[in-house]
Ligand code: C2E
Ligand code: MG
């Protein structure tokens with residue numbers, strides 16, 4: 001009896017595993033097709049000055065738009081892309097699209113805007129990554145100064161020589177370097193001073209329960225102090241309420257991103273946002 005149960009359990013388990021695997025393989029196949037056909041879309045989320053709400057930059061966030069129109073978020077396919085190597089052509093597509101789009105916005109007169117692009121740890125193994133990025137930037141006729149690369153904390157914790165070299169090379173080319181999702185890595189903070197980082201993005205899990213959650217308030221205050229002492233720009237992620245804005249402003253964190261200002265949206269919608277913010281737009285004083 002017991003043996004039979006065991007066998008049945010195994011049988012059910014193996015069926016489930018088989019189903020999962022089949023589903024995953026189908027997804028890999030579809031994703032590969034989407035990358036090849038460039039059926040991915042790049043959405044953009046504004047980065048804003050919390051005082052006055054002027055848009056200072058955009059973050060490129062990739063989406064997979066299926067044939068039936070459903071939009072799939074990156075959390076559901078970036079890990080698969082990383083496991084299969086598809087992250088490389090995917091990232092190149094995002095980079096190219098975001099650079100060309102930024103150039104269009106510059107040409108419309110919004111010429112102070114910056115573009116932040118997420119870099120996967122898997123890309124860092126490419127020896128010519130910086131060259132590829134720089135090529136994309138110059139092909140779009142952009143200055144490297146308006147490009148910011150976001151790396152998650154994990155990359156910094158790993159502390160691999162080639163990663164450090166990458167970061168220094170990024171800075172030497174004049175691009176900015178941000179640590180994304182800062183604070184979730186439970187790491188020693190000493191690594192911060194060893195890397196040529198220009199900005200920290202406070203993970204949204206610390207912002208979510210502000211201002212009421214006292215632990216989060218202390219953590220955010222600590223990160224703000226840290227950034228100030230190291231002379232690093234600070235960006236708060238995941239701002240959804242004006243109470244959060246008030247808290248952050250009172251603690252001297254001046255830049256943020258979040259649904260309160262805008263969700264990530266297609267380029268057209270950003271163009272509209274930029275045009276509506278007319279009075280607040282950066283003015284080119286050089287021409
Ligand atoms: P991330 O770089 O930390 O991006 C911020 C994420 O927080 C985005 O999710 C954004 O939609 C979400 N978010 C922004 N404001 C709010 C808010 O007020 N409330 C809440 N609840 N969420 C907010 P998204 O677009 O789903 O991206 C998830 C992650 O996928 C990104 O996290 C990034 O790590 C990765 N990712 C996205 N695009 C790319 C890409 O082109 N390349 C790579 N390597 N990774 C990407
Ligand atoms: Mg990011």
Ligand code: MG
Pocket residue numbers: 180181201203204237
């Ligand atoms: Mg983040």
Ligand code: MG
Pocket residue numbers: 180181
């Ligand atoms: Mg994230």
